[in-house]
Amino acid sequence: MLRFILVRLAIVLPTLLGMSFVAFAIVALAPGDPVMMELRAMGIVPTPEDILALKAEYGLDKPFFLRYLDWLGRALRFDFGTSVATGRSVMSEIAIHLPATLALAVSSMIGAVTVSLALGILAVAAGPVGGAGIRGLTILLVSVPSFWLALLFIYVFVLRLGWARLVGNGSLSDLVLPALTLSLGAGAALGRVVFERVRAEMSEDHVRLAIAKGLGPTQILLGHIAPRVIGPLATAWANTFGALLGGAVIVESIFGWPGLGQLVLQAIAQRDFPVIQAYLVFMGLIFFATSLFADIVVILADPQLRRRLSDA
Amino acid sequence: MTPFTLAARLAAAALIAAPMALAPAHAETSLVIAVKRDRYSVDEQKFTFSVLNPATQIVETAVKPDDSFLPIPVLFQSWDYADGTYVVDLREGVTFSDGTPFDADSAIASLRLYDQSKSDFLQIDQQSFEKLGDHRISFRSEIGSALVIENMTHRATSLFGPSDNRAENPIGTGPYLFESYEPKQHITVVRNPDYWGEAPSVDRLTFRFIDDDNARLLALQNGEIDVIGEVTPQMLLSMPQDGSVVLHESRPIRYVALLSNIHGEAPFNILQDRQVREALAWAIDRETLAKVLYAGRSIPAKGVLPGWMFNLGDDHTDGFGHDPARAGALLDAAGWTMGGDGIREKDGRKLSLRLIAAYPHVSTVKPMPEMLEQMFAAVGIEIDLVEVDDSGVYASTYLDTGQADLFLEFASNNNTDPTYLLYNIFSTNTVWGGYKFIAPGPHVDALLNEARQAQTRDEVIANVRAAHRAIVQDDLVAIPILLVPNFTLSRPGIEVPMSEYADWIDFGNVTVSH
Numbered sequence: 001m002l003r004f005i006l007v008r009l010a011i012v013l014p015t016l017l018g019m020s021f022v023a024f025a026i027v028a029l030a031p032g033d034p035v036m037m038e039l040r041a042m043g044i045v046p047t048p049e050d051i052l053a054l055k056a057e058y059g060l061d062k063p064f065f066l067r068y069l070d071w072l073g074r075a076l077r078f079d080f081g082t083s084v085a086t087g088r089s090v091m092s093e094i095a096i097h098l099p100a101t102l103a104l105a106v107s108s109m110i111g112a113v114t115v116s117l118a119l120g121i122l123a124v125a126a127g128p129v130g131g132a133g134i135r136g137l138t139i140l141l142v143s144v145p146s147f148w149l150a151l152l153f154i155y156v157f158v159l160r161l162g163w164a165r166l167v168g169n170g171s172l173s174d175l176v177l178p179a180l181t182l183s184l185g186a187g188a189a190l191g192r193v194v195f196e197r198v199r200a201e202m203s204e205d206h207v208r209l210a211i212a213k214g215l216g217p218t219q220i221l222l223g224h225i226a227p228r229v230i231g232p233l234a235t236a237w238a239n240t241f242g243a244l245l246g247g248a249v250i251v252e253s254i255f256g257w258p259g260l261g262q263l264v265l266q267a268i269a270q271r272d273f274p275v276i277q278a279y280l281v282f283m284g285l286i287f288f289a290t291s292l293f294a295d296i297v298v299i300l301a302d303p304q305l306r307r308r309l310s311d312a
Numbered sequence: 313m314t315p316f317t318l319a320a321r322l323a324a325a326a327l328i329a330a331p332m333a334l335a336p337a338h339a340e341t342s343l344v345i346a347v348k349r350d351r352y353s354v355d356e357q358k359f360t361f362s363v364l365n366p367a368t369q370i371v372e373t374a375v376k377p378d379d380s381f382l383p384i385p386v387l388f389q390s391w392d393y394a395d396g397t398y399v400v401d402l403r404e405g406v407t408f409s410d411g412t413p414f415d416a417d418s419a420i421a422s423l424r425l426y427d428q429s430k431s432d433f434l435q436i437d438q439q440s441f442e443k444l445g446d447h448r449i450s451f452r453s454e455i456g457s458a459l460v461i462e463n464m465t466h467r468a469t470s471l472f473g474p475s476d477n478r479a480e481n482p483i484g485t486g487p488y489l490f491e492s493y494e495p496k497q498h499i500t501v502v503r504n505p506d507y508w509g510e511a512p513s514v515d516r517l518t519f520r521f522i523d524d525d526n527a528r529l530l531a532l533q534n535g536e537i538d539v540i541g542e543v544t545p546q547m548l549l550s551m552p553q554d555g556s557v558v559l560h561e562s563r564p565i566r567y568v569a570l571l572s573n574i575h576g577e578a579p580f581n582i583l584q585d586r587q588v589r590e591a592l593a594w595a596i597d598r599e600t601l602a603k604v605l606y607a608g609r610s611i612p613a614k615g616v617l618p619g620w621m622f623n624l625g626d627d628h629t630d631g632f633g634h635d636p637a638r639a640g641a642l643l644d645a646a647g648w649t650m651g652g653d654g655i656r657e658k659d660g661r662k663l664s665l666r667l668i669a670a671y672p673h674v675s676t677v678k679p680m681p682e683m684l685e686q687m688f689a690a691v692g693i694e695i696d697l698v699e700v701d702d703s704g705v706y707a708s709t710y711l712d713t714g715q716a717d718l719f720l721e722f723a724s725n726n727n728t729d730p731t732y733l734l735y736n737i738f739s740t741n742t743v744w745g746g747y748k749f750i751a752p753g754p755h756v757d758a759l760l761n762e763a764r765q766a767q768t769r770d771e772v773i774a775n776v777r778a779a780h781r782a783i784v785q786d787d788l789v790a791i792p793i794l795l796v797p798n799f800t801l802s803r804p805g806i807e808v809p810m811s812e813y814a815d816w817i818d819f820g821n822v823t824v825s826h
């Protein structure tokens with residue numbers, strides 16, 4: 001297993017290098033000059049010398065590849081520079097916002113897994129009419145945009161029922177609506193995976209044998225189907241978790257949740273290059289880590305793969 | 313009743329009444345103000361060494377703008393300017409919140425901080441500071457400018473007291489003290505009990521940073537916030553009309569104008585002909601636009617600077633009415649004759665103009681671009697409308713390259729230096745790259761340079777008036793459309809003392825009726 005992990009890490013190095021280049025390039029080559037934008041927004045009369053000094057301070061006066069190499073050298077030490085907009089280090093900015101995003105992603109993930117298992121298994125277990133109804137609900141939840149769902153929840157739970165507040169302070173109770181918004185869409189998408197995998201397994205010989213032996217539905221589900229579907233589901237869960245970490249930008253913005261999504265939205269508007277670049281690299285690392293985790297779970301869940309790895 | 317019984321009853325009554333007597337004279341008043349972005353940053357090493365809105369309550373400037381945007385005393389009691397030297401009498405009886413007296417030494421130390429900033433737009437000669445008395449100092453401008461005091465009305469020049477960490481422990485002389493700050497969430501300030509001036513009416517101010525326009529409006533409707541300090545035009549369009557939200561407005565200050573590319577290369581060279589620019593100006597129905605946009609609170613513009621500002625007055629520009637016939641006649645005179653498809657032509661070339669909407673983003677002027685397109689079509693001008701929702705794309709892709717004929721802008725002279733806007737946008741010396749395509753040329757440069765070098769206020773204003781007239785009337789590189797107030801929104805029962813300058817809205821003296 002250790003060898004597998006080391007090999008995976010070695011393989012991913014060129015990918016990460018390429019990703020870092022893309023992250024740097026798409027931000028550095030995007031139109032907009034952070035120094036000029038900030039100065040104009042401030043209503044300040046700068047001299048040309050001031051502007052040159054500021055550009056030099058942020059390394060914007062150097063050629064593109066030199067800037068990339070400088071940045072890469074520092075990024076390897078997790079030094080992504082200083083935010084143009086706030087003056088804090090980029091790592092401090094990420095440290096400030098990461099806990100909120102993690103809390104939202106983890107709670108949304110728990111909700112999504114619960115919803116997906118419930119929808120998937122119920123769709124399999126229900127009769128033709130009930131199953132069609134659940135599948136219809138699943139398609140509806142997958143199709144509804146998260147911002148629309150967020151606004152609907154705000155209208156119902158905040159404005160009409162008064163059960164929640166819109167402008168929270170990052171407390172647990174403020175987490176409910178944004179987490180629910182994200183859970184339903186992600187859970188519905190995962191529910192389709194659960195439905196397909198469970199239904200596929202139910203036609204396998206070992207499940208038919210279990211049914212013939214007179215085992216109950218719960219025993220069959222937990223003892224015969226779950227071990228076989230956990231691997232594919234882990235891969236889907238890992239991808240979903242990565243997407244929840246990086247893709248909650250709109251929901252965070254609507255609910256004012258102080259996470260990385262808010263950070264990067266503002267950074268894009270202000271052309272805060274160091275923050276955007278660090279965010280992109282960070283998200284790449286998250287996806288790599290979650291997919292590695294999923295691979296490990298797949299191996300642990302599959303005896304054949306375990307054996308093949310130990311033989312190798 | 314025996315004396316003992318009476319005494320016992322009086323004692324019991326006193327015991328019951330004691331807590332009421334000891335209670336504070338008034339309940340604490342607090343106000344939650346929603347602003348769009350967290351711009352709280354007081355790092356002296358960077359150019360956002362600034363004290364935009366929330367922190368403006370903690371620190372104060374030397375002077376502030378009056379109703380005409382002229383500087384009036386705050387921490388500077390009075391000042392004289394002669395031969396490049398400023399002599400300033402400081403306000404006495406003022407202390408910083410850490411107890412340090414505001415005197416000649418601490419004032420010089422505060423002013424020296426600005427030399428550390430990368431945007432030292434005060435440009436004070438650092439070697440020139442002199443202490444002339446306990447509360448009297450003098451200094452010189454590095455560039456011989458008579459506008460240093462004007463520039464001190466900018467909140468970014470607020471005077472900080474000594475502090476090891478200005479971000480976490482900002483020391484100022486302001487009416488409020490720093491209490492707490494959560495990045496991207498809120499900053500809270502509480503009333504300074506030792507404030508030297510008139511005490512503000514609100515005890516505690518919390519500024520909530522809510523980036524999403526809809527969320528700010530919904531939070532106000534839901535009673536979670538009291539005031540919205542940054543109101544976008546889209547919020548005015550979606551504002552409920554049932555009285556649950558109250559609109560407060562200043563005098564008009566922001567302008568909406570079309571800036572003309574008069575130095576562009578083909579195909580963006582049509583507007584080098586002033587007659588075509590004037591035809592555009594007459595083709596615009598400003599009254600209709602004023603009714604449709606900005607909750608009907610804007611007014612047709614005769615310039616990009618309102619007449620009340622700096623006492624400029626309204627007489628130095630004439631403005632343009634809505635006269636499509638006159639626009640057509642001007643285009644005819646310029647050789648653009650009406651084609652069969654309703655688009656004018658000249659030497660086989662269509663009268664087609666690319667219009668970029670808008671700075672800072674198109675949503676600030678919606679639906680004006682489409683309305684302008686219709687108005688110009690009515691006189692035979694085809695518009696290639698490009699809508700951009702990002703000021704970076706607006707500047708880098710179109711303005712800096714001159715790849716358009718017209719640029720729609722929603723901006724303001726957000727500085728009390730009378731030359732600020734005109735010099736930065738309409739001078740060939742502009743540091744804002746692309747505006748060189750708009751600048752009229754040496755005659756306006758000369759007027760603006762004279763304004764910046766003038767040694768008396770009257771000279772400054774006379775030159776600014778002349779430059780302004782050239783820009784919006786004689787050369788007509790900026791076609792004025794509307795002047796728009798600064799807005800705030802509140803729940804009912806709140807009166808906001810508005811200012812045209814958003815950073816000078818005095819939230820500490822908001823009136824709240826319960």
